[in-house]
Amino acid sequence: MSKSRPTYSPLYLDKTGKRHLIVCDTAEIPADALADGVTPDMFDERWTIAGHSKAIPGTERGAVADHEFRSMNHMLIALRRRLGEEKMGFRLYAVGAEGFLWEVRTAAIAVGMGGGEVQLNQVGSQARRVFCNHCRTITEGVTTNIVECAGCGAHLFVRDHFSRRLNAFAGFQVDAEEPGDIPEIEEIYR
Amino acid sequence: MSIAYKPDETFRDDFVYSNSDAAILRFPFPFIEDEYMYSVNIEPHVRGGETGAFDAVFDVDEHYIAECRERAMVLEQDPNRCMVLPHMMTAQWDTLELIMESLAEDYPEDFTLEKDGDAWTWTNRPLGIKDSFVFGDVDSLPLEPFEYITRQAQGDFTLQDQRENNLFMDGGMVTTQADWSLEFDLGMSFHEWHGPVPVAHEINVFDRALQYLLRLQYGHPVRRLNWTMTVNPRLDTSPENYPIWGPDRMTLTPENIGGKLHLRVELQTLFRLPRSNAILFGIRCYLASLDELTSVPKWGRRLHRVLRDLHPEIAEYKGTTRYREMAVEYLSQFDDGEPTSSGIGPDVESL
Numbered sequence A: 001m002s003k004s005r006p007t008y009s010p011l012y013l014d015k016t017g018k019r020h021l022i023v024c025d026t027a028e029i030p031a032d033a034l035a036d037g038v039t040p041d042m043f044d045e046r047w048t049i050a051g052h053s054k055a056i057p058g059t060e061r062g063a064v065a066d067h068e069f070r071s072m073n074h075m076l077i078a079l080r081r082r083l084g085e086e087k088m089g090f091r092l093y094a095v096g097a098e099g100f101l102w103e104v105r106t107a108a109i110a111v112g113m114g115g116g117e118v119q120l121n122q123v124g125s126q127a128r129r130v131f132c133n134h135c136r137t138i139t140e141g142v143t144t145n146i147v148e149c150a151g152c153g154a155h156l157f158v159r160d161h162f163s164r165r166l167n168a169f170a171g172f173q174v175d176a177e178e179p180g181d182i183p184e185i186e187e188i189y190r
Numbered sequence B: 001m002s003i004a005y006k007p008d009e010t011f012r013d014d015f016v017y018s019n020s021d022a023a024i025l026r027f028p029f030p031f032i033e034d035e036y037m038y039s040v041n042i043e044p045h046v047r048g049g050e051t052g053a054f055d056a057v058f059d060v061d062e063h064y065i066a067e068c069r070e071r072a073m074v075l076e077q078d079p080n081r082c083m084v085l086p087h088m089m090t091a092q093w094d095t096l097e098l099i100m101e102s103l104a105e106d107y108p109e110d111f112t113l114e115k116d117g118d119a120w121t122w123t124n125r126p127l128g129i130k131d132s133f134v135f136g137d138v139d140s141l142p143l144e145p146f147e148y149i150t151r152q153a154q155g156d157f158t159l160q161d162q163r164e165n166n167l168f169m170d171g172g173m174v175t176t177q178a179d180w181s182l183e184f185d186l187g188m189s190f191h192e193w194h195g196p197v198p199v200a201h202e203i204n205v206f207d208r209a210l211q212y213l214l215r216l217q218y219g220h221p222v223r224r225l226n227w228t229m230t231v232n233p234r235l236d237t238s239p240e241n242y243p244i245w246g247p248d249r250m251t252l253t254p255e256n257i258g259g260k261l262h263l264r265v266e267l268q269t270l271f272r273l274p275r276s277n278a279i280l281f282g283i284r285c286y287l288a289s290l291d292e293l294t295s296v297p298k299w300g301r302r303l304h305r306v307l308r309d310l311h312p313e314i315a316e317y318k319g320t321t322r323y324r325e326m327a328v329e330y331l332s333q334f335d336d337g338e339p340t341s342s343g344i345g346p347d348v349e350s351l
Helices: A072-085 A098-110 B021-025 B064-077 B086-106 B145-150 B205-214 B242-250 B297-308 B312-317 B324-334
Strands: A019-024 A045-049 A066-069 A090-096 A118-122 A128-132 A138-142 A146-148 A155-163 A168-173 B082-084 B111-116 B119-124 B129-134 B156-163 B166-173 B222-231 B261-272 B279-289
Touching (some): A045 A072, A138 A146, B082 B086, B166 B205
Parallel strands (some): A019 A045, A128 A168
Antiparallel strands (some): B119 B129, B156 B279
16 A cells, blocks of 8 residues: 555645635546535636636636636646736646646646645546656556556556656556566556 | 774675674674563663674674775665655754764874864875865755765764654665665655555554654763675665566575575664754664674574574565575584573684
8 A cells, every 4th residue: 555645535625725716637626536525616616627728817817717728738837827817815736647647736736736725536537657767758547557658668567656747657567577478467546 | 993994805796704703703703592572672772782883882893894894886777775865964964963072082193173163174094085074064065964974974864843743754775775766765754664564553553652752862872783695795676776686585595595695784863853853763774694603602592493483474574485495404503402692692702
């Protein structure tokens, strides 16, 4: 049982906050990502990812509660700017795949938000980002216990050891001791 | 007494490495009894102990020059073995001061620190270094202070920042490690970086150790011993280079295991730092072959018993699975069944 692997739970509305922004890496905020009794309309703003190239967020903060973005990176650019302008009482909530959650969290920590001011809940794919300890390349979207590194080609065993700083799980060459001795590859992180 | 350095030793490729009889007798043998289980085995780090390895704040031994050269080679090949987050600069200077003052006090023939206010001059005779700099002025040193001084010390070092009632590993110099990665673990909290260790979480070792360390006082450093085993006298058993050293584990035979398999002991020291309130964690690695260790009869008996009865999960975590049976079989010839005295001391004055 890993002690570095984060745990997540449904989001509740932090009543100590004054303004609440929820960000999500899909077009719709899944209802089961929120705690009982919490609905998307309780948040002052909802940022989602439409996943097409014409999506564009509104220009007036607060006037429009829903803002759509083209991709995670498109949203993160706006989020980093926005976080730099926010003041005390701001609360940030993120819903989505683990890689998205820790991008959001890192952006929040960078502007000095405390741990309790950001809530994360993982939904959707359990695929992992895997950091190759040997060549330092991150392989995205890993759903198997062993994956071929996108950088050096080593067959990496995906450890249950997560770095928030790198936003990735550790991977090491599974057949380093006896080259070619690779266990059966199974899909385990859907 | 001056140290007879062995500057030509190597810890890779041809592995030119051995311990003199004196070095064997001063080895920090890690087993206080005939069985081993994780515990918070922490004691005050005061000068003096059951072997000579505990005589100084930072132990310098016959391998010093060769180990510093090995560290420089690792850093040349992989600069990320030394990383310090930007908010740790005060802790960097704390570290430089502690190591310089300690080495100069413990080994005056080899190291000298002269101070004129903030104008310091550091002399390291074994490595042929003499530098004058201004304490607190980063630009007055050729490297940042933490890297500068830890390149001149044996063993790894990490810097722990204390905040939110926790410790965060926010810096380190890690080139002689037992298979853990600074680059991956940098920035982690205490429980996060210990995540992969089996068994110990379940018996709450880390909760208790963290509570203890949060209260660590300046001027009252502590120490503990940890251990694993390494094939060949290789210092750099990093995850980064696992594809290079992993195959070593396939090379052991009943004929060569006595000289090739090494007990790897970490003398771990913890210091509260005065200005930053950070903790400096020293992880000093000692390597001795089975043949060197079994030249001390008590240690031969005990090593056999510990390895034979080791908890399976701990044996697996320490990477001994492939060769433990062979090692136990080899060591059995040194175990006559006689009782052993308590404590780690060798019980002999010479070999």
